[in-house]
Amino acid sequence: xxxxxxxxxxxxxxxxxxxxxxxxxxxxxxxxxxxxLDVEAAWSQARSDPDFWSxxxxxxxxxxxxxxxxxxxxxxxxxxGGARLYFxxxxxxxxxxxxxxxxxxxxxxxxxxxxxxxxxxxGAGQHGVATATACALFDMECEVFMGxxxxxxxxxxxxxxxxxxxxxxxxxxxxxxxKDAMNEALRYWVSTAETHFYIIGTxxxxxPYPQMVRDFQSVIGEETREQMLRAEGRLPDTLVACIxxxxxxxxxxxxxxxxxxxxxxxxxxxxxxxxxDAHAASIAGGRPGVLHGNRTYLLQDDDGQITEAHSIxxxxxxxxxxxxxxxxxxxxxxQYVSATDTAALEAFALCSRLEGIxxxxxxxxxxxxxxxxxxxxxxxxLVVMNMCGRGDKDLEAVLPxxxxxxxx
Amino acid sequence: xxxxxxxxxxxxxxxxxxxxxxxxxxxxxxxxxSQAILDHLPGAGxxxxxxxxPFSDPMAxxxxxxxxxxxxxxxxxxxxxxVGMVRRxxxxxxxxxxxxMGYYNPIYSYGVARFLDEAAVAGVDGLIVVDLPPEEDEExxxxxxxxxxxxxxxxxxxxxxSRLPAVLRNASGFIYHVSITGITGTRAVPxxxxxxxxxxxxxxxxxxxxxxxxxxxxxxxxxxxxxADAAIVGSAVVTAIAESLDADGRAGERTxxxxxxxxxxxxxxxxxxRR
Numbered sequence: 001x002x003x004x005x006x007x008x009x010x011x012x013x014x015x016x017x018x019x020x021x022x023x024x025x026x027x028x029x030x031x032x033x034x035x036x037l038d039v040e041a042a043w044s045q046a047r048s049d050p051d052f053w054s055x056x057x058x059x060x061x062x063x064x065x066x067x068x069x070x071x072x073x074x075x076x077x078x079x080x081g082g083a084r085l086y087f088x089x090x091x092x093x094x095x096x097x098x099x100x101x102x103x104x105x106x107x108x109x110x111x112x113x114x115x116x117x118x119x120x121x122x123g124a125g126q127h128g129v130a131t132a133t134a135c136a137l138f139d140m141e142c143e144v145f146m147g148x149x150x151x152x153x154x155x156x157x158x159x160x161x162x163x164x165x166x167x168x169x170x171x172x173x174x175x176x177x178x179k180d181a182m183n184e185a186l187r188y189w190v191s192t193a194e195t196h197f198y199i200i201g202t203x204x205x206x207x208p209y210p211q212m213v214r215d216f217q218s219v220i221g222e223e224t225r226e227q228m229l230r231a232e233g234r235l236p237d238t239l240v241a242c243i244x245x246x247x248x249x250x251x252x253x254x255x256x257x258x259x260x261x262x263x264x265x266x267x268x269x270x271x272x273x274x275x276x277d278a279h280a281a282s283i284a285g286g287r288p289g290v291l292h293g294n295r296t297y298l299l300q301d302d303d304g305q306i307t308e309a310h311s312i313x314x315x316x317x318x319x320x321x322x323x324x325x326x327x328x329x330x331x332x333x334x335q336y337v338s339a340t341d342t343a344a345l346e347a348f349a350l351c352s353r354l355e356g357i358x359x360x361x362x363x364x365x366x367x368x369x370x371x372x373x374x375x376x377x378x379x380x381x382l383v384v385m386n387m388c389g390r391g392d393k394d395l396e397a398v399l400p401x402x403x404x405x406x407x408x
Numbered sequence: 409x410x411x412x413x414x415x416x417x418x419x420x421x422x423x424x425x426x427x428x429x430x431x432x433x434x435x436x437x438x439x440x441x442s443q444a445i446l447d448h449l450p451g452a453g454x455x456x457x458x459x460x461x462p463f464s465d466p467m468a469x470x471x472x473x474x475x476x477x478x479x480x481x482x483x484x485x486x487x488x489x490x491v492g493m494v495r496r497x498x499x500x501x502x503x504x505x506x507x508x509m510g511y512y513n514p515i516y517s518y519g520v521a522r523f524l525d526e527a528a529v530a531g532v533d534g535l536i537v538v539d540l541p542p543e544e545d546e547e548x549x550x551x552x553x554x555x556x557x558x559x560x561x562x563x564x565x566x567x568x569x570s571r572l573p574a575v576l577r578n579a580s581g582f583i584y585h586v587s588i589t590g591i592t593g594t595r596a597v598p599x600x601x602x603x604x605x606x607x608x609x610x611x612x613x614x615x616x617x618x619x620x621x622x623x624x625x626x627x628x629x630x631x632x633x634x635x636a637d638a639a640i641v642g643s644a645v646v647t648a649i650a651e652s653l654d655a656d657g658r659a660g661e662r663t664x665x666x667x668x669x670x671x672x673x674x675x676x677x678x679x680x681x682r683r
Contacts, residue, residue: 033543174465187468
């Protein structure tokens with residue numbers, strides 16, 4: 001259970017209104033607000049109920065396959081010639097990504113609330129697949145909103161969702177990607193709020209979602225702490241994770257935020273480059289605003305209109321970031337950096353060839369950033385990168401690109 | 409400022425009728441056409457205008473108003489332009505209240521203090537900001553009220569009695585009852601439920617109660633007008649704009665008249681409702 005009372009801590013947020021510093025909050029229409037408060041009340045009760053956590057932990061072990069290994073990537077370590085690189089292997093979870101950690105928690109919460117109909121948005125499809133999976137297990141009705149463009153570039157995950165019994169709604173409005181899927185999921189929830197539970201896939205949305213999703217994902221960092229102590233007898237020196245909304249990153253970072261000697265990097269998607277208008281780096285290229293229920297860094301124009309993000313990775317293709325990340329950026333606790341589409345593709349190929357691990361495009365961004373610093377770090381330096389998803393879903397999109405780059 | 413709103417409601421009450429509120433999105437389908445529609449709405453029978461501030465991600469709106477917002481943004485719509493259009497409207501109309509309606513981010517981006525100053529000077533009479541519930545009143549509701557701009561609160565079918573005092577606490581201008589559990593323009597107003605909903609609100613507030621989300625026809629407007637202080641129509645109006653456009657999405661000579669004819673028929677419904 002996360003600490004909430006201490007001072008001089010980066011782990012005390014959010015406050016009771018859902019604020020991390022000036023970020024977060026509950027910016028939703030009145031129609032939804034009573035339902036958000038219901039979720040908050042149920043979550044508050046579940047959060048302090050040991051039975052809730054012990055049930056979730058049994059699913060971790062029996063169903064998700066936790067703990068995921070902390071693996072020393074020795075060939076990549078040798079290749080880079082610097083720090084020791086460990087992967088937190090969340091791509092080995094059931095359904096192939098970290099998303100299931102959060103979904104099982106929220107599905108159990110929905111069940112406690114007596115809700116049997118579930119809504120989710122998805123970008124890469126990993127959250128949609130995880131939600132469809134939990135809904136199959138718990139006999140819940142599942143409707144997933146997915147940008148029409150993402151339906152095309154993540155076809156295998158669409159097929160998996162359908163096989164698992166979920167209904168996939170392709171969303172054609174706006175840029176037809178994750179932002180629009182979330183708009184449409186929220187609209188649908190407004191129309192069905194009395195009966196449906198919305199399982200948000202990342203550390204965004206109105207309070208209590210950013211806190212709730214962080215708490216469910218924190219198992220990643222908690223395991224990492226124990227595993228690293230066992231493997232090396234001490235804590236890691238550097239943590240790295242990719243960031244779209246930022247749930248895998250919050251999960252890894254959160255248990256370490258109050259260890260000031262640990263350097264933490266969040267890697268945003270730089271698309272064609274931060275200096276172009278085709279990227280998804282909301283901290284590097286955005287400013288604070290209000291969208292999807294919270295105040296956070298957003299890609300937007302001078303008039304406050306949200307602009308379209310771009311990333312080769314559907315899971316990072318989002319013009320915002322979780323509000324706690326915005327706060328960690330402004331406090332300077334976490335450094336937010338970025339990696340381009342091209343760099344991520346190179347890392348995708350490199351990791352596959354050297355480690356026999358086909359990473360998802362999302363963590364390929366984290367590895368691509370690491371490639372720029374790890375060689376200069378001392379050999380006794382310990383780096384943990386969250387391998388938050390596997391790349392099977394990306395092959396169709398990636399292979400022609402790798403072929404063109406001469407990397408096949 | 410707020411005087412225009414309260415005088416309008418008093419005027420309608422004296423005539424024993426409800427007010428007709430008409431929503432259009434500023435700059436839809438283009439700035440000049442939108443200004444022409446705005447300028448002529450009072451003459452066509454609108455008692456109050458909800459002037460939409462276009463936004464890229466209108467999360468409480470259905471397809472019709474989403475499309476309207478997109479047309480406005482493509483035509484160069486912006487918050488500054490929206491306020492400017494109200495200023496021009498005020499050159500010719502000093503009595504019809506104009507309430508700006510939209511989402512918070514463009515206002516936050518513009519700067520709350522600057523926005524409130526300019527909106528008040530331009531002759532704006534109130535604000536409806538969909539994604540600011542009472543939990544976030546410090547953001548805009550309280551500063552707006554201090555600046556003399558009423559902050560119109562939405563109440564929904566999901567708003568329970570226990571929550572009503574919080575919803576009504578800092579409300580001013582009027583209360584906007586969202587008649588359906590859903591987004592704009594996607595379901596018909598349940599006229600049988602509106603009477604009780606309005607009565608419930610009236611038991612908690614002396615402010616006028618307007619009803620919107622789902623009124624499309626003069627008959628529906630009349631049914632609402634029998635029990636509420638205002639009937640508000642939006643999606644049907646912007647749909648009339650959409651249907652008048654040519655294949656390239658440009659306004660034609662039918663655009664302004666099509667909207668004004670619809671408003672005229674809605675006004676007829678509202679004015680005959682209690683006879």
